[in-house]
Amino acid sequence: MATNTQDSTHLPLHETIVHSNKTAGAIELMVLSLLVFILLLTFLYESCFTFNWTLCVCIKWNQCTTKTYPDRLLKRVSESEFPAVDIYFVTTADPILELSIITMNTVLSLLAIDYPFDKLALYLSDDGCSPLLLYSFVETTKFANLWVPFCKKYHIQVRAPFQYFNSQSSPLENDSLEFQQEWKSLKVLFLKTCLISHFQCHICHIL
Secondary structure: OOOOOOOOOOOOOOOOOOOOHHHHHHHHHHHHHHHHHHHHHHHHHHHHHHHHHHHHHHHHHOOOOOOOOOHHHHOOOOOHHHOOOEEEEEEEEOOOOOOOHHHHHHHHHHOOOOHHHHHHHEEEEEOOOOHHHHHHHHHHHHHHHHHHHHHHHHOOOEEEEEEEHHHHHHHHHHHOHHHHHHHHHHHHHHHEEEEHHHHHHHHHHHO
C-alpha cells in the first residue's frame, strides 16, 4: 500500500503573492462608472426619441388645419378698436450692396397691408447712416401717399410696386377707366423714382 508523504524539508514550488494596487483599481472603477453613465445616457436619449416619435405619430393620426375668415372680423369689431401694431423692423447697412430700391419696396409693401394706416408703425434702421437711404426714404413716403390708398381702393394683392408693375405690364381691358388712369400715373411715378434712386446709387458709388 502506497502512502503519500510530504517532505517538510523541501521548499514550495510556487506561491501566490497579492499586490495591493489601489491606483489601478480606482482607474478601473472610473472606467466602469463611465461606461454605466454612457449606458444610462443612451437609454435617456432613446427614451426621448421614442417619446418624440410617439407624438409625431399621434399628430399624423389626427391631422387638422386651421381655416381663418378675416372677412368676418369686421362684423365683431370695428377698425377703430384694432390695436396699434409694430409690424416690422427693416435693417440695412450699405446702399451699394443692399440697393435702396429693394429696401424701399419692402417698406412700401409693409405700409400697404390691409390694416388701419394710423395704427401701423414701421421702423427702419440704417446702420450705415447713408444720406442716399435717407433721400430714398423721403421719396418713398411721397410715393406711399399714393400707393397705399391705391392698393386699398382696388384690393391689390401684390403690395410691392416693384413686383406689381413687373408682373402686370398693363391693366386689363375690362378694368375701369379710372383704374387704368391711376395705374398708368403710378407706374410712371414709380419708374421715375427708381431711375432717380439708381442714378443716386451710381453717384454714391463713384464718390
